[in-house]
Amino acid sequence: xxxxxxxxxxxxxxxxxxxxxxxxxxxxxxxxxxxxxxxxxxxxxxxxxxxxxxxxxxxxxxxxxxxxxxxxxxxxxxxxxxxxxxxxxxxxxxxxxxxxxxxxxxxxxxxxxxxxxxxxxxxxxxxxxxxxxxxxxxxxxxxxxxxxxxxxxxxxxxxxxxxxxxxxxxxxxxxxxxxxxxxxxxxxxxxxxxxxxxxxxxxxxxxxxxxxxxxxxxxxxxxxxxxxxxxxxxxxxxxxxxxxxxxxxxxxxxxxxxxxxxxxxxxxxxxxxxxxxxxxxxxxxxxxxxxxxxxxxxxxxxxxxxxxxxxxxxxxxxxxxxxxxxxxxxxxxxxxxxxxxxxxxxxxxxxxxxxxxxxxxxxxxxxxxxxxxxxxxxxxxxxxxxxxxxxxxxxxxxxxxxxxxxxxxxxxxxxxxxxxxxxxxxxxxxxxxxxxxxxxxxxxxxxxxxxxxxxxxxxxxxxxxxxxxxxxxxxxxxxxxxxxxxxxxxxxxxxxxxxxxxxxxxxxxxxxxxxxxxxxxxxxxxxxxxxxxxxxxxxxxxxxxxxxxxxxxxxxxxxxxxxxxxxxxxxxxxxxxxxxxxxxxxxxxxxxxxxxxxxxxxxxxxxxxxxxxxxxxxxx
DNA sequence: TCGGCAGGGGCA
DNA sequence: TATATGCCCCTGCCGA
Numbered sequence: 066x067x068x069x070x071x072x073x074x075x076x077x078x079x080x081x082x083x084x085x086x087x088x089x090x091x092x093x094x095x096x097x098x099x100x101x102x103x104x105x106x107x108x109x110x111x112x113x114x115x116x117x118x119x120x121x122x123x124x125x126x127x128x129x130x131x132x133x134x135x136x137x138x139x140x141x142x143x144x145x146x147x148x149x150x151x152x153x154x155x156x157x158x159x160x161x162x163x164x165x166x167x168x169x170x171x172x173x174x175x176x177x178x179x180x181x182x183x184x185x186x187x188x189x190x191x192x193x194x195x196x197x198x199x200x201x202x203x204x205x206x207x208x209x210x211x212x213x214x215x216x217x218x219x220x221x222x223x224x225x226x227x228x229x230x231x232x233x234x235x236x237x238x239x240x241x242x243x244x245x246x247x248x249x250x251x252x253x254x255x256x257x258x259x260x261x262x263x264x265x266x267x268x269x270x271x272x273x274x275x276x277x278x279x280x281x282x283x284x285x286x287x288x289x290x291x292x293x294x295x296x297x298x299x300x301x302x303x304x305x306x307x308x309x310x311x312x313x314x315x316x317x318x319x320x321x322x323x324x325x326x327x328x329x330x331x332x333x334x335x336x337x338x339x340x341x342x343x344x345x346x347x348x349x350x351x352x353x354x355x356x357x358x359x360x361x362x363x364x365x366x367x368x369x370x371x372x373x374x375x376x377x378x379x380x381x382x383x384x385x386x387x388x389x390x391x392x393x394x395x396x397x398x399x400x401x402x403x404x405x406x407x408x409x410x411x412x413x414x415x416x417x418x419x420x421x422x423x424x425x426x427x428x429x430x431x432x433x434x435x436x437x438x439x440x441x442x443x444x445x446x447x448x449x450x451x452x453x454x455x456x457x458x459x460x461x462x463x464x465x466x467x468x469x470x471x472x473x474x475x476x477x478x479x480x481x482x483x484x485x486x487x488x489x490x491x492x493x494x495x496x497x498x499x500x501x502x503x504x505x506x507x508x509x510x511x512x513x514x515x516x517x518x519x520x521x522x523x524x525x526x527x528x529x530x531x532x533x534x535x536x537x538x539x540x541x542x543x544x545x546x547x548x549x550x551x552x553x554x555x556x557x558x559x560x561x562x563x564x565x566x567x568x569x570x571x572x573x574x575x576x577x578x579x580x581x582x583x584x585x586x587x588x589x590x591x592x593x594x595x596x597x598x599x600x601x602x603x604x605x606x607x608x609x610x611x612x613x614x615x616x617x618x619x620x621x622x623x624x625x626x627x628x629x630x631x632x633x634x635x636x637x638x639x640x641x642x643x644x645x646x647x648x649x650x651x652x653x654x655x656x657x658x659x660x661x662x663x664x665x666x667x668x669x670x671x672x673x674x675x676x677x678x679x680x681x682x683x684x685x
Numbered sequence: 686t687c688g689g690c691a692g693g694g695g696c697a
Numbered sequence: 698t699a700t701a702t703g704c705c706c707c708t709g710c711c712g713a
Contacts, residue, residue, distance in 0.1 A: 340709090523701070527701065527702085528702090531699095532701055593701090
């Protein structure tokens, strides 16, 4: 056993790194002697790609705020047994970012997610509920190192820098270091042990903060349940149609090359270099108008679509002679994006059974919204079917989807209690039609209806006439008139938004969601409170729905959570019925305003909901 | 070689 | 006074 003394916040802590089976016996004796009611726990692995075939669980560490034990799980035998004992027997485990470690422990056979999760306290969840802002937003962030530096010991992150240096001295990089560094390395062992000490010490500080802010225990429990539900979805994953995806990669590569060559004819070597594209366009006699914040010429999709004479559906508008370079750049960039960010990412992230396991971060955004990465399945193109076609159901199964109808607008109505808006929703009226009637009278046109829709969304984000005009391509005075009409139609919304801001100002720029979540606003951006409350509350309604689904045993059909939608798979014969059951469970009322849901069965691939042509459907 | 920034583009 | 929100991830470019 190697034993290190590690200074931490003025104390001397102890890190024991186990090396022999005798050490494992000694560690067991410590457990029987102390009978700890609660232990902090952490793992070190070969990388973050938990489900990739080569993934390895290297060490399991546990301990208190004063002593940590590092167990080389990778050596098996008595070490693996010891790790299993701690994970399965300890009454409470404190973990930072538990979703990751729980899935690692599950995947490597230490203990199933369901057996451990109910005993876990996740300090990352606690930190998010204390203050969800990132460091650059004036918060501390929710990563272990900055939190520890703030609450425990400013010198805490030093070991991390030391480990990076050790990687380099051994010819390893950040990508290869975690798999390649020998267990015996002192810096590695100290680093592993320190994370446990920090997690254990962090916990009481965070709980005091929760208490101080009056964050309800029910919210803490809610987030732990949600984390567990989403970890199970992540473990289940989704099946990839590998031959299709490989073909797609090839087709997109060919597209990229073809359009890149077209662009090269006009002197553009690097498509992603906006400076080159701008210079070439200017050289062709085009006039550029917009600048980026730093003063460079703006040549984004909006600018290029105009120059290429295409509308936002990429159809010819017939208003000018299309600029061929703009057209080539648009198409080359889109093909490259689809290829690299989506198709290749799916192939790279698959496990030995061709399943992908996108990481679901249940508290990804500061509003609490979940985010999905590796691969980013929340961001797949929704206008085309090509990318989503790569995701297929298991034989005999089909995809289904259940979504909440206009949830953010319904939440806006419920929070503001705008009487006419609430009543219209209760009466089951189409909200945009109803709004258009209030704004323009019974004989409103299709165009006026779309204005009503834009005004609704624009208001929940607190957008101004100028921005909305730019987004929609409509004149600014039209948008100004539209927003005025909307404000007159729903005076309660504006009143509520104003009250919210002044209330925030007198409360240290802080607002609370109905669930008790604390959201901190930038003093100069109090208007954001409206969007935050709508987004965060909408998220919590779906979160509650997921917990309700769990209680009914329906989450076993689910694969993914995409904000106001859940995606699932079920046996073909039962899919419609299960989707209906899910839709009924997701349906709820918020302050007397109903949140409606829609269910749809997509078929054998996710693309079934996105206009998949019959020739491209998978064979039966 | 790596990290950070800028610019861009995908979604709800 | 008025302000469009929240994410993930890519490439190019520059400096350490």
